[in-house]
Amino acid sequence: MARARTERTLRGRVAVVGIGETDYCRHGASPDPEFKLALKAILAACNDAGLDPRDIDGFSSYSDDRSEASRLAAALGTRRLRTATMQWGGGGGGCCAAVANAAAAIVAGLADCVVVFRALAQGQYGRFGQTVGIDTISGEKAYLMPYGVLAPPQRFAMQVRRYMHEHGVRQEALRAIALASYHHAQANPRAVMHGKPLDPDKYDASRWIVEPFHLYDCCMENDGAAAIVLVPEERAREFRHKPAYVLGAAVGSGYRTGAIPHNSPLYASASFETLAPDLYRMAGVGPSDVGVVQSYENFTGGVVMALAEHGFFKPEEANDFLTLENLVAPSGRLPLNTSGGNLAECYMHGFELVLEAVRQVRGVSTNQVRRNDVAMVIGGPMVTPASNLLLGSDATL
Amino acid sequence: MSNRAGATYLPSGLPIPVAEPDGLSAPYWAGLRQNRLMVQRCGHCNTWQFGPEWLCHRCHAFDPEWTEIEPRGRIFSWERVWHPSHKALREHGPYLAVLVEIAHAGGVRLVGNLLGDPMQAVTIGTDVEGVFEHHSDSNPPYTLLQWRSR
Numbered sequence: 001m002a003r004a005r006t007e008r009t010l011r012g013r014v015a016v017v018g019i020g021e022t023d024y025c026r027h028g029a030s031p032d033p034e035f036k037l038a039l040k041a042i043l044a045a046c047n048d049a050g051l052d053p054r055d056i057d058g059f060s061s062y063s064d065d066r067s068e069a070s071r072l073a074a075a076l077g078t079r080r081l082r083t084a085t086m087q088w089g090g091g092g093g094g095c096c097a098a099v100a101n102a103a104a105a106i107v108a109g110l111a112d113c114v115v116v117f118r119a120l121a122q123g124q125y126g127r128f129g130q131t132v133g134i135d136t137i138s139g140e141k142a143y144l145m146p147y148g149v150l151a152p153p154q155r156f157a158m159q160v161r162r163y164m165h166e167h168g169v170r171q172e173a174l175r176a177i178a179l180a181s182y183h184h185a186q187a188n189p190r191a192v193m194h195g196k197p198l199d200p201d202k203y204d205a206s207r208w209i210v211e212p213f214h215l216y217d218c219c220m221e222n223d224g225a226a227a228i229v230l231v232p233e234e235r236a237r238e239f240r241h242k243p244a245y246v247l248g249a250a251v252g253s254g255y256r257t258g259a260i261p262h263n264s265p266l267y268a269s270a271s272f273e274t275l276a277p278d279l280y281r282m283a284g285v286g287p288s289d290v291g292v293v294q295s296y297e298n299f300t301g302g303v304v305m306a307l308a309e310h311g312f313f314k315p316e317e318a319n320d321f322l323t324l325e326n327l328v329a330p331s332g333r334l335p336l337n338t339s340g341g342n343l344a345e346c347y348m349h350g351f352e353l354v355l356e357a358v359r360q361v362r363g364v365s366t367n368q369v370r371r372n373d374v375a376m377v378i379g380g381p382m383v384t385p386a387s388n389l390l391l392g393s394d395a396t397l
Numbered sequence: 398m399s400n401r402a403g404a405t406y407l408p409s410g411l412p413i414p415v416a417e418p419d420g421l422s423a424p425y426w427a428g429l430r431q432n433r434l435m436v437q438r439c440g441h442c443n444t445w446q447f448g449p450e451w452l453c454h455r456c457h458a459f460d461p462e463w464t465e466i467e468p469r470g471r472i473f474s475w476e477r478v479w480h481p482s483h484k485a486l487r488e489h490g491p492y493l494a495v496l497v498e499i500a501h502a503g504g505v506r507l508v509g510n511l512l513g514d515p516m517q518a519v520t521i522g523t524d525v526e527g528v529f530e531h532h533s534d535s536n537p538p539y540t541l542l543q544w545r546s547r
Contacts, residue, residue, distance in 0.1 A: 129482060132484070140448070141412070145411060148407050158494065161476060263505060
């Protein structure tokens with residue numbers, strides 16, 4: 001196995017064998033404390049795999065998740081803790097990075113059974129969409145908040161506006177992304193927006209949050225938790241379900257993307273210009289091999305940018321490509337956000353997207369696509385570090 | 398109205414900008430108080446830099462110098478905000494934020510509000526000039542840099 005020793009890759013080395021989530025609730029509507037939500041999701045993922053939770057030997061999360069690894073290990077009675085990884089910054093941009101970090105720990109031999117999770121109760125700890133309790137501010141926000149550029153919608157709208165300006169992207173392209181998420185949520189009983197369909201007229205009539213974002217261009221604010229279990233490839237078939245293998249992942253951003261305030265050289269970008277080639281190179285696939293995409297919607301405009309940067313269309317083709325028909329399961333050109341995603345399933349900070357990609361590879365989504373051997377997740381457009389992930393069936397190995 | 402003469406563009410009560418504990422941006426905020434727009438320019442390689450950092454990103458010389466520049470620029474992007482994300486903005490109505498690119502300072506960008514009618518048509522590429530908006534009664538006092546069409 002000289003090749004295995006020399007090739008540094010995650011491809012085919014690690015598999016997702018369990019997924020679990022809590023009920024997804026509107027912010028403030030969960031009866032459970034945030035830490036309890038984390039425990040419930042982790043136990044559900046272990047149960048899904050058919051795995052003793054005491055065998056977990058590592059935890060990985062992102063965005064300063066409050067459910068800290070040692071407390072989890074103590075609560076669960078895990079026999080020993082061997083990796084505890086927090087992905088720096090980037091908000092939901094860490095949702096794939098947390099998987100990559102866990103996978104890397106397994107490939108490196110640091111751990112054998114790692115849980116990746118996100119628990120978030122915005123009702124208990126404060127909504128992302130409201131700024132409260134800040135009297136004085138310094139750093140990046142000092143250049144923004146006094147001008148009313150406070151919450152994420154205001155922080156990202158100018159980036160999307162610039163992209164629309166540079167590439168002639170119309171509002172209808174953003175609308176198609178919202179419509180696709182809501183369409184898929186209607187078949188997904190877990191979805192917070194299940195039973196609340198969206199149509200073009202309702203979108204057009206909805207209030208502006210900040211131009212160019214209507215209400216339905218913006219993610220929800222929710223309470224819940226979601227988790228997956230990762231094991232080495234050689235153990236993947238010991239568990240209950242069809243494994244979903246990590247084919248590749250990439251983390252980070254390009255040259256000076258983090259230059260504040262709004263001083264990134266490549267401003268009109270979702271931060272994937274360097275990550276997308278890295279992801280495809282590791283996975284050994286290209287855009288045409290990808291059957292289904294879960295792309296983090298903080299705001300629909302970021303999805304337009306992220307999909308273009310992953311090579312599914314050129315920015316100038318966005319208006320033609322991004323139609324509801326093209327984006328829906330089972331057989332649109334590129335089925336997108338097939339659980340309803342951050343807009344309509346649950347804003348589980350993007351981690352619900354990772355679970356949905358696993359379901360697609362298993363073949364058990366409520367919006368199952370036909371081409372399900374290669375499933376992509378794109379985390380956190382327009383942030384840094386961002387991240388992405390490709391999962392595949394054993395047919396892809 | 399948010400644009401009435403003598404008033405600040407947005408109501409009071411929003412977070413007050415202050416320099417970091419390490420003082421990195423202190424020259425910027427102190428400059429605004431004196432009607433001066435200060436950005437960094439490396440004394441070693443002349444690279445412009447904003448926001449500030451302790452290091453020039455091009456040549457890695459420490460402590461890039463602060464240089465006063467004329468507050469003129471061009472609208473690089475914009476947004477009209479409707480939803481109040483802070484209690485100070487409830488009942489306020491829409492307002493405009495712009496991202497202004499400053500060509501004569503290496504293309505650094507600043508965020509501010511576009512003064513005037515919040516419902517005005519905004520065009521990317523429009524020339525704007527800076528207006529120093531003093532919040533002298535605030536504790537601590539501070540100054541914002543706003544923009545108006547030129």
